[in-house]
Amino acid sequence: MDIDGLIQNKYDSEKLEKAFLNNDRMALPEGFFRVTAGVGGESYLITRYEKTVLYDTGMAYCGDRLTENIQKILGGRTLDYAVLSHTHYDHVGALPFVRKAFPEVTVCGSAYGQYVFTRPGAIKMMMKLSRKAEIMFGEEGQDKCFSEGLSIDRALADGEELDLGTDAGGRRGRLKAAECKGHTDCSMAYMIEPDSVMFASESTGVPVGWDGNEIAILKGYDESMKSAEKCRKLHPEHIIAPHYGMIPDVYRDAYWDIYCWNAEDQKEFVSGLLERGMGYDEIMKEFENRYWSDRRMKSQPKDAFLENAKNIVKMYIMSLSKVVK
DSSP: OOHHHHHHHHSOHHHHHHHHHTOOTTOOOTTEEEOOOSSSSOOEEEOSSSSOEEEOOOOGGGHHHHHHHHHHHHTTOOOOEEEOSOOOHHHHTTHHHHHHHOTTOEEEEOHHHHHHTTOHHHHHHHHHHHHHHHHHHSOTTOOOOOOTTOOOSEEOOTTOEEEEEEOTTSOEEEEEEEEOOSSOTTOEEEEEETTTEEEOOGGGOEEEETTEEEOOOOSOHHHHHHHHHHHHHTOOSEEEETTTEEOOGGGHHHHHHHHHHHHHHHHHHHHHHHHTTOOHHHHHHHHHHHHOOHHHHTTSOHHHHHHHHHHHHHHHHHHTTOOOO
């Protein structure tokens, strides 16, 4: 698929490329802070309103540093809410640290995410991958991977809002949940209003270049496309993308198209391998050769990539109604 050609037909590609290359992805709106404590999942703190909100917690190995970052910014204020994008280890691993440091916090996420935390097998996988990440990025001999406290207190329905109280100017803030299946069945995006800031879901990808997007559709291709369209229709003025940060404002309309085009390209890649008569193991090897990279190696254990790749390939095979050995 000629993704660059598709972009050029609809957008000013030179303008998009320049904006992306010159973008400061750490530049956030007033009252929004990046509190990420290490390589892996991103974490953000919102202090603009009476009620404070933490978005995701990142990995377990740096959980103590995460809470230190949060405490410095809060300056004695209460942490009211922690909202989870989904239940993968790199987004929720440090949740036990957050609960210990801020016992008053109400942890929110999807109803399915609430269920996932009750499954021993899911918790076991989180702990396995968290320990792999700790070996890669943490300090030798320290075991910071805890399952106690991995839970959701309040399940948010699609479209449900949290009242965040008012800001210094008297504006009333609210957080709106948007169910965004595709990456997982528990994936959520969140809009902060009236700031029009969206914390996008991994179901709509991770930007890896002005024309590239890292696709990780583990559960449903069609659901992921619907999630992209749902988020597009919310018309956020600012988008904070998972594992990346703030995308350029001039790029925000193209963000959804570039994701969908890259997802379609990945689907066509797997479909082409199936048409060549490849078996599952052969497809997995080709998938690894194409999508595992030095860039990924710096932020993700290979075991985690391969675990995701297995689900991605199986999902595409099922969506194409194919049976392979």
